[in-house]
Amino acid sequence: MAFPWLAIQLTGSATSAGIMISITAIPGLLLAPVIGSIIDKFGRKKMIIIIEAACAIVSALIPFVSGLWVMTLPILITIGLVRSTVASGSNTARKSYVPDVARVGGYTLERANSIQEAIFASGFALGPAIAALCIGWIGPYNTFYVVALCCLIAGLIMIPVKAHEHKEDHEDEKSIFKFAVEGFTVLFKTPSVLIMMIGVMTLAMIYLPTEMVVLPKYYNLLGEPQQLGTLLSAMAAFTVVGSLSFEKLSKKFNYSTIFRIALLGVAGSMLPMSFLLPYGWMLFFGALLGLAWGPMPPLMNTVIQRKVPPSKRGRVFSLEMVIWSGGPMISMIFAGIAVDTWGVPIVYKVIAAMVLVAGAFVTFSKYMKEINTADYEA
Numbered sequence: 001m002a003f004p005w006l007a008i009q010l011t012g013s014a015t016s017a018g019i020m021i022s023i024t025a026i027p028g029l030l031l032a033p034v035i036g037s038i039i040d041k042f043g044r045k046k047m048i049i050i051i052e053a054a055c056a057i058v059s060a061l062i063p064f065v066s067g068l069w070v071m072t073l074p075i076l077i078t079i080g081l082v083r084s085t086v087a088s089g090s091n092t093a094r095k096s097y098v099p100d101v102a103r104v105g106g107y108t109l110e111r112a113n114s115i116q117e118a119i120f121a122s123g124f125a126l127g128p129a130i131a132a133l134c135i136g137w138i139g140p141y142n143t144f145y146v147v148a149l150c151c152l153i154a155g156l157i158m159i160p161v162k163a164h165e166h167k168e169d170h171e172d173e174k175s176i177f178k179f180a181v182e183g184f185t186v187l188f189k190t191p192s193v194l195i196m197m198i199g200v201m202t203l204a205m206i207y208l209p210t211e212m213v214v215l216p217k218y219y220n221l222l223g224e225p226q227q228l229g230t231l232l233s234a235m236a237a238f239t240v241v242g243s244l245s246f247e248k249l250s251k252k253f254n255y256s257t258i259f260r261i262a263l264l265g266v267a268g269s270m271l272p273m274s275f276l277l278p279y280g281w282m283l284f285f286g287a288l289l290g291l292a293w294g295p296m297p298p299l300m301n302t303v304i305q306r307k308v309p310p311s312k313r314g315r316v317f318s319l320e321m322v323i324w325s326g327g328p329m330i331s332m333i334f335a336g337i338a339v340d341t342w343g344v345p346i347v348y349k350v351i352a353a354m355v356l357v358a359g360a361f362v363t364f365s366k367y368m369k370e371i372n373t374a375d376y377e378a
Contacts, residue, residue: 002131002147003080004216005225006140010073015336020073021212024080035089036318040311044097044165045158047089052155054086059148063141071141090154091120092321096313099305100163109305110247113298118243121294124236132229165310186316190307192370193316195362196300199263200320202358207266209335210351211235217336218276218344227279234283235290242294246302249295255303255371258295260363265292267356274352276345303371 007020039047061079065071094116102112134143187194211232219228249258269289273282300320308316338347 002135002140002143003076004212005131005135005220005228006071007073007076008216008220009140010071010076013336013340015333015340016073019333019336020077020080021332023077024084027081027085031085031089036092036315036321039089039093039096039314039318044093044100044314045161045163048093048097048158049155051086051090051093052151052158055083055090056148056151056155058083058086059144059151062144066141089318089321092314092317094120095301095304095317097163097165098301099310099313100165101161104163108247109302110250110298113301113305114244114247117246117294117297117301118240120297121236121239121243121290124232124239126233126236128229128232128236132225135225186308186312187319191367193304193307195365195367196259196303196371197320199259199296199359199362200300202263202362203266203355205331206351206354206358207270209331210270210348213332213335214339214344214348214351217339218348221344231279231282231286235286238287238290239294240290242291243298244294246295246298250299250302254369255299256368258299259368259371262292262294262296262299263359263363264356265289267352267359268292270352270355274345274348276348 003024004021007016010016035047058079061082062071062076065075065079069075098112098116099109102109105112107115130146131143134146138145187197215228215231219225219231246258253261266289269285269292273285273289276282277285304316304320305313335347335351338350
């Protein structure tokens with residue numbers, strides 16, 4: 001929330017927020033396959049700690065630099081580029097580490113991923129609310145000191161975690177480049193994982209601009225950072241509920257059914273929100289959207305973890321991050337220009353309709369049944 005809010009505050013333009021988000025996504029897009037290779041080669045836990053420490057340092061640069069010079073959009077973008085460079089891979093490493101930790105804890109993959117994604121989503125639930133309070137209390141620049149502190153805590157928490165990380169024989173003989181190429185090979189040989197990646201790309205390209213550009217522009221015009229923070233927090237809070245429900249849902253429904261419900265549920269919730277209803281209704285449908293989206297991340301994690309050998313998971317999860325970073329690179333700029341040209345109401349409705357059409361196309365694919373069977377048992 002803080003990055004796009006600061007960009008809009010500096011320029012008054014939603015296009016600037018879209019440009020900033022798109023440019024700062026470039027390192028994640030280019031480096032994700034390599035980062036996945038490094039994670040698989042040198043260890044998941046070790047890379048989590050290193051990445052979080054680097055993120056803490058770079059996040060603290062924003063208020064530090066703003067105290068030395070007048071902050072401008074180019075400076076903000078530059079720091080954002082550095083941050084996305086060092087941050088790429090943190091979530092990839094954690095998702096790859098889940099089966100190792102679950103094995104030690106005696107959890108099924110479904111339960112472990114439900115808990116992991118629920119905790120991850122709870123950060124998004126608390127984050128926007130904390131960001132809104134911090135922006136109003138200590139200002140948008142000093143808010144990044146809070147971000148840096150959270151990164152530092154995230155890294156320190158990993159130190160006492162103990163779990164054996166599986167590694168294939170002769171892995172040390174392979175170069176980082178060969179590691180990265182194997183990630184693409186595994187993905188295209190696994191149709192079930194590929195179809196889920198397409199679903200993620202759909203949401204990344206079409207849906208994400210609503211949270212990162214459209215809604216920030218709307219509530220910035222209203223001068224209501226608290227309303228934006230509360231809405232995003234409500235969406236994330238119900239994502240926690242949806243994530244925790246995945247374990248129970250997986251016992252009653254096929255994975256393909258859960259996937260369809262998630263995608264179409266997100267689209268169905270977006271449609272009424274696009275009419276910019278009174279705030280109470282925005283919270284209600286935002287909560288439904290979060291609830292629908294909740295089972296998707298643990299479902300994708302479980303499918304990848306079951307179908308991809310342990311030593312290659314980092315590379316496949318890194319490709320997921322490529323899609324999540326690369327999709328918005330294209331769409332955020334267009335969304336920002338569209339909002340500045342035609343306004344939030346029209347653009348929001350168009351995006352909602354596009355999500356519905358794209359979601360229906362993906363969920364009714366003949367390859368959907370592939371995700372119901374496992375090729376590799378963790």
